[in-house]
Amino acid sequence: MEGVGSYAMRHGAADRKGCVLRAACCVRGIPGPFTQHAARSRSQYHPRMTSSPRVAFQGAPGAFGEEAVLRWRADAQPEPRGTFAAVLDAVVHGEADAAVLPVENRIAGLVAEARAALGERATLLRVVGEVTQPIALCLLALPGATTATVRVVRSHPVALAQCGAFLRAHPDLVAEPWWDTAGAARDVARAGDPAVGALASRLAAERWGLVVLAAEVQDLADNWTRFVVVTRRAERADASDAASGEILPGAPGAGG
Numbered sequence: 001m002e003g004v005g006s007y008a009m010r011h012g013a014a015d016r017k018g019c020v021l022r023a024a025c026c027v028r029g030i031p032g033p034f035t036q037h038a039a040r041s042r043s044q045y046h047p048r049m050t051s052s053p054r055v056a057f058q059g060a061p062g063a064f065g066e067e068a069v070l071r072w073r074a075d076a077q078p079e080p081r082g083t084f085a086a087v088l089d090a091v092v093h094g095e096a097d098a099a100v101l102p103v104e105n106r107i108a109g110l111v112a113e114a115r116a117a118l119g120e121r122a123t124l125l126r127v128v129g130e131v132t133q134p135i136a137l138c139l140l141a142l143p144g145a146t147t148a149t150v151r152v153v154r155s156h157p158v159a160l161a162q163c164g165a166f167l168r169a170h171p172d173l174v175a176e177p178w179w180d181t182a183g184a185a186r187d188v189a190r191a192g193d194p195a196v197g198a199l200a201s202r203l204a205a206e207r208w209g210l211v212v213l214a215a216e217v218q219d220l221a222d223n224w225t226r227f228v229v230v231t232r233r234a235e236r237a238d239a240s241d242a243a244s245g246e247i248l249p250g251a252p253g254a255g256g
Protein backbone atom coordinates (compact mmCIF):
# COMPACT_ATOMS: atom_id res chain seq x y z
CA MET A 1 0.00 0.00 0.00
CA GLU A 2 1.31 3.42 -0.92
CA GLY A 3 1.75 5.77 2.04
CA VAL A 4 0.25 9.22 2.17
CA GLY A 5 3.71 10.77 2.25
CA SER A 6 4.86 9.14 -0.96
CA TYR A 7 1.55 9.97 -2.63
CA ALA A 8 1.99 13.56 -1.58
CA MET A 9 5.55 13.60 -2.91
CA ARG A 10 4.53 12.16 -6.26
CA HIS A 11 1.52 14.40 -6.63
CA GLY A 12 3.04 17.68 -5.59
CA ALA A 13 1.69 17.93 -2.04
CA ALA A 14 4.15 19.29 0.49
CA ASP A 15 4.43 21.97 3.12
CA ARG A 16 2.20 25.03 3.19
CA LYS A 17 4.85 27.44 1.89
CA GLY A 18 5.33 25.10 -1.02
CA CYS A 19 1.60 25.09 -1.55
CA VAL A 20 1.59 28.86 -1.89
CA LEU A 21 4.47 28.68 -4.34
CA ARG A 22 2.74 26.01 -6.35
CA ALA A 23 -0.37 28.16 -6.47
CA ALA A 24 1.68 30.47 -8.64
CA CYS A 25 2.46 27.67 -11.07
CA CYS A 26 0.75 27.49 -14.41
CA VAL A 27 -0.51 24.09 -15.50
CA ARG A 28 0.55 23.43 -19.07
CA GLY A 29 -1.62 21.85 -21.68
CA ILE A 30 -4.72 23.98 -21.14
CA PRO A 31 -4.56 26.92 -23.52
CA GLY A 32 -5.70 30.43 -22.93
CA PRO A 33 -5.00 33.42 -20.70
CA PHE A 34 -6.00 34.00 -17.13
CA THR A 35 -7.16 37.59 -16.96
CA GLN A 36 -8.07 39.82 -14.04
CA HIS A 37 -11.50 40.19 -15.56
CA ALA A 38 -11.85 36.45 -15.62
CA ALA A 39 -10.77 36.27 -11.99
CA ARG A 40 -13.51 38.70 -11.00
CA SER A 41 -16.24 37.21 -13.07
CA ARG A 42 -15.54 33.52 -12.71
CA SER A 43 -17.76 32.93 -9.69
CA GLN A 44 -20.73 34.53 -11.41
CA TYR A 45 -20.15 32.84 -14.73
CA HIS A 46 -22.57 30.15 -15.81
CA PRO A 47 -22.28 28.77 -19.31
CA ARG A 48 -25.50 28.98 -21.20
CA MET A 49 -27.16 25.62 -20.73
CA THR A 50 -30.53 24.19 -19.85
CA SER A 51 -31.94 24.42 -16.34
CA SER A 52 -31.04 21.47 -14.10
CA PRO A 53 -27.83 20.67 -16.00
CA ARG A 54 -26.28 17.27 -15.42
CA VAL A 55 -22.92 17.94 -13.78
CA ALA A 56 -20.42 15.12 -13.28
CA PHE A 57 -18.16 14.85 -10.23
CA GLN A 58 -15.66 12.28 -9.02
CA GLY A 59 -16.83 10.20 -6.11
CA ALA A 60 -19.89 8.74 -4.44
CA PRO A 61 -22.90 10.77 -3.25
CA GLY A 62 -21.68 12.89 -0.34
CA ALA A 63 -18.29 13.64 -1.93
CA PHE A 64 -16.89 17.17 -1.85
CA GLY A 65 -17.28 17.17 -5.61
CA GLU A 66 -21.03 16.83 -5.20
CA GLU A 67 -21.04 19.80 -2.82
CA ALA A 68 -19.02 21.75 -5.38
CA VAL A 69 -21.57 20.93 -8.09
CA LEU A 70 -24.41 22.33 -5.97
CA ARG A 71 -22.35 25.33 -4.88
CA TRP A 72 -21.85 26.17 -8.54
CA ARG A 73 -25.46 25.56 -9.60
CA ALA A 74 -28.08 24.83 -6.94
CA ASP A 75 -30.39 23.44 -9.63
CA ALA A 76 -27.80 21.00 -11.04
CA GLN A 77 -28.26 17.24 -11.12
CA PRO A 78 -25.00 15.82 -9.73
CA GLU A 79 -23.71 12.81 -11.71
CA PRO A 80 -21.27 10.60 -9.78
CA ARG A 81 -18.35 8.98 -11.61
CA GLY A 82 -15.52 6.76 -10.35
CA THR A 83 -12.44 8.54 -11.68
CA PHE A 84 -11.38 11.99 -12.87
CA ALA A 85 -11.04 10.60 -16.39
CA ALA A 86 -14.58 9.20 -16.28
CA VAL A 87 -15.88 12.57 -15.04
CA LEU A 88 -14.39 14.36 -18.04
CA ASP A 89 -15.34 11.62 -20.50
CA ALA A 90 -18.96 11.99 -19.36
CA VAL A 91 -18.81 15.57 -20.69
CA VAL A 92 -16.92 14.60 -23.84
CA HIS A 93 -19.53 11.94 -24.67
CA GLY A 94 -22.53 14.11 -23.83
CA GLU A 95 -23.61 12.10 -20.78
CA ALA A 96 -23.19 15.26 -18.69
CA ASP A 97 -23.57 18.95 -19.56
CA ALA A 98 -20.62 19.97 -17.39
CA ALA A 99 -18.21 18.60 -14.80
CA VAL A 100 -16.42 19.86 -11.72
CA LEU A 101 -12.82 18.79 -11.15
CA PRO A 102 -10.59 19.48 -8.11
CA VAL A 103 -7.37 21.20 -9.19
CA GLU A 104 -5.91 22.64 -5.99
CA ASN A 105 -6.26 22.14 -2.26
CA ARG A 106 -5.00 24.65 0.28
CA ILE A 107 -3.08 22.02 2.26
CA ALA A 108 -2.27 19.25 -0.22
CA GLY A 109 -1.42 21.52 -3.15
CA LEU A 110 -2.13 20.85 -6.79
CA VAL A 111 -4.27 17.81 -7.62
CA ALA A 112 -1.92 16.41 -10.26
CA GLU A 113 -4.08 13.49 -11.35
CA ALA A 114 -7.10 15.69 -12.08
CA ARG A 115 -4.96 18.25 -13.92
CA ALA A 116 -3.37 15.53 -16.02
CA ALA A 117 -6.81 14.17 -16.97
CA LEU A 118 -7.86 17.67 -17.98
CA GLY A 119 -4.67 18.28 -19.94
CA GLU A 120 -5.19 15.07 -21.92
CA ARG A 121 -8.61 16.36 -23.06
CA ALA A 122 -7.65 20.00 -23.52
CA THR A 123 -8.74 20.14 -27.14
CA LEU A 124 -12.21 18.80 -26.30
CA LEU A 125 -13.04 20.65 -23.10
CA ARG A 126 -13.13 24.24 -21.94
CA VAL A 127 -12.78 25.56 -18.42
CA VAL A 128 -15.72 27.93 -17.90
CA GLY A 129 -15.60 28.72 -14.19
CA GLU A 130 -14.44 27.66 -10.79
CA VAL A 131 -15.82 26.91 -7.35
CA THR A 132 -13.96 27.18 -4.05
CA GLN A 133 -15.34 24.48 -1.79
CA PRO A 134 -14.67 24.54 1.98
CA ILE A 135 -13.25 21.16 3.06
CA ALA A 136 -13.80 19.89 6.62
CA LEU A 137 -12.70 16.30 7.10
CA CYS A 138 -14.09 14.17 9.93
CA LEU A 139 -13.25 10.72 11.23
CA LEU A 140 -16.38 8.67 10.53
CA ALA A 141 -17.25 5.16 11.66
CA LEU A 142 -20.18 2.84 12.28
CA PRO A 143 -22.60 3.72 15.07
CA GLY A 144 -21.21 2.06 18.19
CA ALA A 145 -17.59 2.28 17.02
CA THR A 146 -15.18 4.40 19.05
CA THR A 147 -11.73 5.81 18.50
CA ALA A 148 -10.52 2.72 20.37
CA THR A 149 -12.15 0.26 17.94
CA VAL A 150 -11.07 2.01 14.72
CA ARG A 151 -7.73 0.74 13.42
CA VAL A 152 -7.85 1.53 9.70
CA VAL A 153 -8.90 4.85 8.20
CA ARG A 154 -9.71 5.14 4.51
CA SER A 155 -10.00 8.20 2.32
CA HIS A 156 -9.07 9.73 -0.99
CA PRO A 157 -5.26 10.20 -1.04
CA VAL A 158 -5.66 13.96 -1.46
CA ALA A 159 -7.87 14.01 1.64
CA LEU A 160 -5.42 11.84 3.64
CA ALA A 161 -2.69 14.31 2.69
CA GLN A 162 -4.77 17.06 4.33
CA CYS A 163 -4.82 15.25 7.68
CA GLY A 164 -1.11 14.66 8.26
CA ALA A 165 -1.03 16.08 11.80
CA PHE A 166 -4.04 14.01 12.89
CA LEU A 167 -2.57 10.82 11.43
CA ARG A 168 0.82 11.47 13.01
CA ALA A 169 -0.90 12.05 16.36
CA HIS A 170 -2.63 8.65 16.01
CA PRO A 171 0.14 6.28 14.95
CA ASP A 172 -2.08 3.26 15.66
CA LEU A 173 -4.38 4.30 12.80
CA VAL A 174 -3.39 2.77 9.46
CA ALA A 175 -4.19 5.20 6.62
CA GLU A 176 -5.53 3.40 3.56
CA PRO A 177 -5.87 5.35 0.29
CA TRP A 178 -9.37 4.82 -1.14
CA TRP A 179 -10.97 5.98 -4.36
CA ASP A 180 -13.09 8.72 -2.76
CA THR A 181 -13.91 10.28 0.61
CA ALA A 182 -17.65 9.56 0.44
CA GLY A 183 -16.91 6.26 -1.30
CA ALA A 184 -14.82 5.30 1.73
CA ALA A 185 -17.75 6.23 4.01
CA ARG A 186 -20.15 4.20 1.89
CA ASP A 187 -17.83 1.18 1.89
CA VAL A 188 -17.35 1.41 5.69
CA ALA A 189 -21.14 1.36 6.11
CA ARG A 190 -21.50 -1.60 3.77
CA ALA A 191 -18.69 -3.61 5.35
CA GLY A 192 -20.13 -3.19 8.86
CA ASP A 193 -16.69 -3.43 10.46
CA PRO A 194 -16.19 -1.21 13.56
CA ALA A 195 -12.41 -1.41 13.04
CA VAL A 196 -12.60 0.60 9.83
CA GLY A 197 -13.25 4.34 9.59
CA ALA A 198 -13.30 6.97 6.88
CA LEU A 199 -12.09 10.55 6.59
CA ALA A 200 -14.92 12.37 4.87
CA SER A 201 -17.47 15.14 5.33
CA ARG A 202 -20.39 15.38 7.75
CA LEU A 203 -22.61 15.18 4.71
CA ALA A 204 -21.07 11.81 3.85
CA ALA A 205 -21.71 10.64 7.43
CA GLU A 206 -25.38 11.58 7.11
CA ARG A 207 -25.65 10.10 3.63
CA TRP A 208 -24.20 6.74 4.63
CA GLY A 209 -25.43 6.41 8.23
CA LEU A 210 -22.08 6.84 9.99
CA VAL A 211 -21.21 8.80 13.14
CA VAL A 212 -18.58 11.51 13.55
CA LEU A 213 -15.87 10.36 16.00
CA ALA A 214 -13.62 13.39 15.47
CA ALA A 215 -14.61 16.59 13.64
CA GLU A 216 -12.46 18.85 11.47
CA VAL A 217 -9.23 16.87 11.65
CA GLN A 218 -7.61 18.49 8.60
CA ASP A 219 -4.37 20.42 9.22
CA LEU A 220 -5.90 23.88 8.71
CA ALA A 221 -9.33 25.00 9.89
CA ASP A 222 -9.80 27.24 6.85
CA ASN A 223 -9.29 24.53 4.29
CA TRP A 224 -10.59 24.59 0.74
CA THR A 225 -10.35 22.87 -2.59
CA ARG A 226 -10.72 24.75 -5.85
CA PHE A 227 -12.70 22.97 -8.50
CA VAL A 228 -12.86 24.04 -12.12
CA VAL A 229 -16.08 23.74 -14.10
CA VAL A 230 -15.66 22.36 -17.60
CA THR A 231 -17.95 21.98 -20.59
CA ARG A 232 -17.47 20.65 -24.08
CA ARG A 233 -15.73 23.08 -26.41
CA ALA A 234 -18.53 22.84 -28.95
CA GLU A 235 -20.95 24.10 -26.33
CA ARG A 236 -19.17 27.39 -25.87
CA ALA A 237 -21.57 30.17 -24.98
CA ASP A 238 -21.28 33.57 -26.66
CA ALA A 239 -18.71 36.33 -27.07
CA SER A 240 -19.78 38.11 -23.87
CA ASP A 241 -18.38 35.16 -21.92
CA ALA A 242 -15.03 35.22 -23.67
CA ALA A 243 -13.03 36.61 -20.75
CA SER A 244 -14.26 33.86 -18.48
CA GLY A 245 -13.59 31.12 -20.94
CA GLU A 246 -10.21 29.69 -20.05
CA ILE A 247 -9.19 29.62 -16.44
CA LEU A 248 -7.14 27.26 -14.39
CA PRO A 249 -6.85 28.10 -10.70
CA GLY A 250 -3.23 28.28 -9.73
CA ALA A 251 -2.28 29.94 -12.98
CA PRO A 252 -0.55 33.31 -12.60
CA GLY A 253 -2.48 36.49 -13.26
CA ALA A 254 0.06 37.52 -15.89
CA GLY A 255 -1.73 35.64 -18.60
CA GLY A 256 0.86 32.90 -18.87
Ligand SMILES: O=C(O)C(=O)C[C@]1(C(=O)O)C=C[C@@H](O)C=C1
Pocket residue numbers: 058059062063064065066102105111135156158159179180181182224225
Ligand atom coordinates in the same frame (compact mmCIF):
# COMPACT_ATOMS: atom_id res chain seq x y z
O1 LIG B 1 -13.08 12.54 -2.46
C1 LIG B 1 -13.78 13.55 -2.61
O2 LIG B 1 -14.74 13.81 -1.89
C2 LIG B 1 -13.45 14.46 -3.68
O3 LIG B 1 -14.28 15.24 -4.06
C3 LIG B 1 -12.06 14.42 -4.25
C4 LIG B 1 -11.09 15.37 -3.59
C5 LIG B 1 -9.82 15.50 -4.45
O4 LIG B 1 -9.57 14.64 -5.25
O5 LIG B 1 -9.10 16.45 -4.26
C6 LIG B 1 -11.69 16.70 -3.55
C7 LIG B 1 -11.65 17.50 -2.49
C8 LIG B 1 -11.00 17.12 -1.24
O6 LIG B 1 -9.94 18.01 -1.08
C9 LIG B 1 -10.50 15.74 -1.24
C10 LIG B 1 -10.64 14.94 -2.29
